[in-house]
Amino acid sequence: MKKILYKKDGRIGRITLNRPEKLNAIDDDIPNLLQDAIIKAENDPDIHVIILSGNGKAFCGGYDLSSYAENKEFNNVYQGKNWDPLSDYNFMWGNTQKFMSIWRCPKPVLCKIHGFAVGGGSDIALCSDMIFMAENARIGYMSTRVWGCPTTAMWVYRVGAERAKRILFTGDQITGNEAAAMGLVLKSVPENRLNDEIEMMANRLTSVPINQLAMQKMVINQAVEASGLSDTQKLATLLDGISRHTPEGHNFKKRVEEKGWKQAVDERDKGTFDWTNNSSFTDR
Numbered sequence: 001m002k003k004i005l006y007k008k009d010g011r012i013g014r015i016t017l018n019r020p021e022k023l024n025a026i027d028d029d030i031p032n033l034l035q036d037a038i039i040k041a042e043n044d045p046d047i048h049v050i051i052l053s054g055n056g057k058a059f060c061g062g063y064d065l066s067s068y069a070e071n072k073e074f075n076n077v078y079q080g081k082n083w084d085p086l087s088d089y090n091f092m093w094g095n096t097q098k099f100m101s102i103w104r105c106p107k108p109v110l111c112k113i114h115g116f117a118v119g120g121g122s123d124i125a126l127c128s129d130m131i132f133m134a135e136n137a138r139i140g141y142m143s144t145r146v147w148g149c150p151t152t153a154m155w156v157y158r159v160g161a162e163r164a165k166r167i168l169f170t171g172d173q174i175t176g177n178e179a180a181a182m183g184l185v186l187k188s189v190p191e192n193r194l195n196d197e198i199e200m201m202a203n204r205l206t207s208v209p210i211n212q213l214a215m216q217k218m219v220i221n222q223a224v225e226a227s228g229l230s231d232t233q234k235l236a237t238l239l240d241g242i243s244r245h246t247p248e249g250h251n252f253k254k255r256v257e258e259k260g261w262k263q264a265v266d267e268r269d270k271g272t273f274d275w276t277n278n279s280s281f282t283d284r
Helices: 030-043 085-099 121-128 155-159 161-170 176-181 192-204 210-225 229-243 247-259 259-272
Strands: 002-011 014-016 049-054 108-113 114-120 130-134 139-140 187-189
Touching: 002 192, 014 130, 049 155, 049 192, 085 229, 108 121, 108 192, 114 121, 114 247, 121 139, 121 155, 139 161, 139 176, 139 192, 155 192, 161 259, 187 192, 187 259, 192 210, 210 229
Parallel strands: 014 049, 049 108, 108 130, 114 139, 130 187
Antiparallel strands: 002 014
């Protein structure tokens, strides 16, 4: 089964994350395949706009912890005490730049979020130009509590410093309504209207010449990039690797191996485990 689906639909390019059995979680293949699909749409002279979505129950559940964290063997995300910072950085920077192909694409990319877009899934979504989100969907980066730092760093550029800190300090997920209210996403609608809303916008954009769309995107993106986006992403990518190899990061990884990623993530997100002292708060 293809992990990324691509369909040309008139002047609309449709890119769909397609690992529904894993909630479209990111593995070693997804970043490359996503970038390939974006480039394919970018190079097609008939395509004016791209719609990015996910099959199944959610847009994207982030990096595949069953592979990267639960697996006791070292991998691209976790190398134990033999951590090579440069190797880690190169891997995650490569993924970040592949997600950023969405940002760099001269054609508008509209993202449709249902279910949830969390962790690396939010990295992907926030690189897009407009986000349409179901009211009951959730977005967040829970691993900022332990074992992560969002490498695309888009939160602060979308909602400003204080709101970004509110989300990333707590690791809380927020609803579509909350996300729209703070300007993180363009629009939040009932889930049964989500398809209609994004299709309406996409069809509106198909009547605009590709060069006009590209020029507006270039100007707006340049304003963001001039404020230091690339340097911020480099720092975030470096700190992401460090966060997975701190004493607390090692404790989280061990907890995942011992108890499974679902229990460890639940303890992380609910704040019931002390990762510094490596013990449950309820055991004291």
